Amino acid sequence: MSDRKNLRIKKTFGTKEFLSDNVRIILTVLLFLFSCYLLYPTIKWYFILSAQDREYTMMTNEQLRELKVSDDTLNKIKENKKLKNRIINLGLDLQGGLYIILRPDLSRFDRQLSQAELSELIDKAMLILTNRIDQFGVAETHIRKIGNEGIEIEIPGAKDVERVQRILLEQGQLTFQLVDEATLATIGGISPADFDEFGQYKYPEKIPEDSAIYWLYEKDKYGVQVKKVPTILKKKVELDGTAIGQVLVQNGMRGIEVTFTLNPEGAEKFYKITADNKGRHLAIVLDGKIQSMPVINEPIPNGQVAISGNFTMEEAKDLENILKAGALSVPLVIAERQDVGPTLGRDSITKGIRAGLIGALIVGVIMVVAYLFSGLMAYIFILFNIFMLVAFLAAFNYTLTLPGIAGILLNVGMGVDAFVIIFEKIKEDYLKNLNRIQLINIVNDSFTIASATIVDANLTTLISAVALMFLGGGSIRGFGVTLTVGIIINMFIVLITGRWYYINMFKKWKFKSLTKIGGIIR
């Protein structure tokens, strides 16, 4: 068999060596450093930043304003907010919070609504709820439309759950109210200086009973609605939002205009108001906040109303949305709700991490006992695999849920599979060809042959994982994501990086047999 031996020695490795050894090592180190760079924000956020800093970053701008934090702190908070976009966030099941799905109560309608009508209904509700969100006092509130079925709201760390729900379920009102110009004239106007530090008006006795103080709200640079100008409005609702039909933004003769139509009944009322109060201000009020206070220029008879002024396009769009939204025309029902207390979440994280560490340790022991040095190497690659997985999740600002943690743990257990398949293949080939072919060639060929089996074996698990990622609901999706990404990284690491390092280990250290330090056969 000597002829065969000669033939084999001349053969180099099955893969084409298009990269030199040093380049490969540098690439691996770079990959490692890049993963560290991706993970740094997460580590900084959870382990370096103080609890105070984290709390500030999670606050709404309104709360920060109330706390009167210094400009320095504000700058720091801005930095931290940017940082927070590059970390692994915790899901509601881990940090505690309130998750709600609201659906319109369709039993109020005596007919089946079309998809378009449903969509419009939900859009309206979304607008109104978005307008109310700042009242929760949580900066990280997420609100999302789910199909034409409902609205999903996530409020992390919600403290007063009952209050949050009350705010969500309120019907809400868009009203037209007249400015009480008579009272304003007698008390000589009203300004923010007339309010004490608690926001109370200093001279409540001056306000007549049928009027009340309202504030004109404007968006500040953060996009939060803030109190701008106080004024006094008649409490009487002249007209409510249900009368509004079509709303449009136009770039007309007087610049940007917001126009809307009224239903016949509304048009008649509106004509009366405008005719009686020419030259006065009419306030458009949404949930007690004045959105706009145009002057009545002329009586408007036909229900075709135009509001003009020095609008920017953005302001006009906002007003358009507010007019469109009006009040909730249909009550909302809480169709799903999950609230998780902060204790349970914290507990889950510590226990999950503990389970992972214990498990990973035992897996390491099993691998070393089974394959000695090769097993240790495989284990190091698995740890690197998990490290890269976590870095990858951080890069995509992934939200980690409890099933997500389970997915990572499962990756540790299943990740060794690829190496096990290769080692077993090497063992099998080695036993068949005892002393006949160079060990290095057996190792190399085994990698090539086993690659197909590895891809094959991973594919079926991948099918389940990907399906869970796309079709699974709620926190289960997180499990699908960590499992899928983990499996893909695992295949990459084993077949490309791991293969090269393992073969080079054999080459450099001139292992002659698998029995001793290679550890595949005892």
Added chain:
Amino acid sequence: MKKIIPFSKYRYLAFSFSICVMLIGFVFFFINGINLGIEFTGGITIQIQFSKSGVDIENFRKFCQSNGFGSNITQLGGADSQHYVVRLPTAGDTNLNNQKIEDFRAACSASFSPSDYTILSANLVGSSSSSKLSFSSILLLVVVLGLILLYTLVRFKEFKYSFGAVLSVIHDALFVLSIMIIFKTELNSQSLAAVLTLLGYSINDSIVVLSKIKENEFQYITSNLSKDLKRKIAKEYQQSNTQMISSFMENIDNSITVTLSRTMITGSTTLVMTICLWLFGGIPTRDFAFILSIGIIIGTYSSIFIAAPALLFWGNPKYD
């Protein structure tokens, strides 16, 4: 050289064992039914933990009944954990459901001091949501099973092998379902995810074993091409201490034996992780980890005793 372990000799024993477990599961199904989670039935669950001693399950049940919260109470984590889950039915698709949770909070704060208990979580799934969730779960199950079956059919090209793989998947699904019924494990979206994951895992195990058999069969069949070649190969086998395989059944046993260490090592490392999650991972993932742990054992067992011996249904040809 490793001795071939005659696994397929025990196939009828294994088949009978599996069928027995499934029958027991079937009987329990008629006694207890399936413990469906609120995702599928609609409902409210509230998880509460008492830190004050003396609120045992009887006391807590009395408290629930006297306040109109029924008596569907489960104790979590051991006999003296004082950690309970109350389950309430929903009242249609209205906000009364939500009110019940608030009522429960109010009743608790009226009866206990705030430092004595923690409401860990409260979940509500209304009836419209539950029907949507049930639908999407069934869709998920059908899609995953369909894709796995399709994959095995494409993968093996030969019906015999696909049959073995499919049989083991069906076996695993029914087996796990039986175990869940017997142990009254709740079927919810999490446990469904666990079942789907282990189906993927188990088919992967079966595929490795089955492809080994197929690969070997090709090798043995080519051995009867020419006498010279046969002799040469026989000599090589002798030299390498590999046993000669004389029948398909022996091929199966040999292939299982060869892949056994891979099956066992991967099985045990995965099992270690799920058992750790089960023991140390806390209550929210306990059922999930339980199903995965049982499932990995079943998946390993079925690839050895179900998937591979099932090939013998199609005869036991002799190689020569």
